[in-house]
Amino acid sequence: MxxxxxxxxxxxxxxxxxxxxxxxxxxxxxxxxxxxxxxxxxxxxxxxxxxxxxxxxxxxxxxxxxxxxxxxxxxxxxxxxxxxxxxxxxxxxxxxxxxxxxxxxxxxxxxxxxxxxxxxxxxxxxxxxxxxxxxxxxxxxxxxxxADIIVNGSFAKVVSSTYNSYTILDVMYKMCFDAAPYKVEASARMLDESLPYRFNVITTVVQPHFFRIKLERVDIYSGWSPSEIKISWKAYFNTAVQIY
Missing domain, CATH: 3.10.100.10 (Mannose-Binding Protein A, subunit A)
Incomplete structure (x- = not known):
């Protein structure tokens, strides 16, 4: 790859x-x-x-x-x-x-x-x-x-969840592909590393323009107050993808 x-x-x-x-x-x-x-x-x-x-x-x-x-x-x-x-x-x-x-x-x-x-x-x-x-x-x-083509990126976003230990986010690639990747991997971490929040990231929907993730807190089963989180991702293609 x-x-x-x-x-x-x-x-x-x-x-x-x-x-x-x-x-x-x-x-x-x-x-x-x-x-x-x-x-x-x-x-x-x-x-x-x-x-x-x-x-x-x-x-x-x-x-x-x-x-x-x-x-x-x-x-x-x-x-x-x-x-x-x-x-x-x-x-x-x-x-x-x-x-x-x-x-x-x-x-x-x-x-x-x-x-x-x-x-x-x-x-x-x-x-x-x-x-x-x-x-x-x-x-x-x-x-x-x-052969696989891997496109990666990251962004920071203020995210919170008042009642649940998870929230659903749509992540824009900030670039347009002519086909959806066959797989997207994502991870999340607090920009303020002194905070205890730890997250599991599950990709649920993959499209040419965005993917959807379930961002779930795993250090404790509860919601969290508005916090700046960095989300990093990799999109995997095994076709000759075009970027627009």
């Missing part, structure tokens, strides 16, 4: 999220699934649950990067390419673009055996060159998503 910037910085990183590791190359992240083998459609669905797609291996750089990360396992991996006609380049990526001759990295086994090999995988037996195969075959897969 990287902090938001108007210029793109190419880097290779590994980002661990629970049991899933995303490997970053440039502005894309790749997840190499080494668990249960599945058919092509199940692989598509599994990537979608991660807000991702099967990987588009359009350059030699991406091919070599993934092969390095696969690290010579004996598995085969679905990628996001399938057949649309019987010609050698008659394949289409899952973003709707057609395969070009320059992109093709098929091995010698491209044969459409039985006229039913409409999906594509990285084949271990041919040093991970591509191979066409029946979409019902079960194997592992590689997902791709846009």
């Amino acid at each position: 990287k902090l938001f910037a108007f210029c793109c910085i190419l880097s290779c990183l590994s980002v661990a999220v629970g049991q899933i590791t995303w490997h970053q190359l440039g502005t894309s992240e790749y997840y190499i699934h080494d668990g249960t083998k599945v058919n092509y459609q199940a692989a598509v669905s599994a990537c979608a649950l991660l807000n991702a797609t099967l990987a588009r291996v359009k350059t030699t750089q991406v091919q070599q990067f993934l092969v390095q990360k696969i690290n010579n396992t004996t598995a085969n991996y679905y990628i996001g390419l399938d057949r649309i006609n019987p010609t050698p380049t008659g394949f289409q990526w899952n973003d709707g673009t057609n395969l070009t001759a320059d992109e093709s990295q098929f091995g010698v086994t491209l044969d459409n055996s039985g006229g039913n090999e409409n999906c594509v995988h990285l084949r271990h037996e041919s040093q991970y060159k591509w191979n066409d195969i029946s979409c019902g075959t079960t194997m592992k897969y590689i997902c791709e998503r846009h």
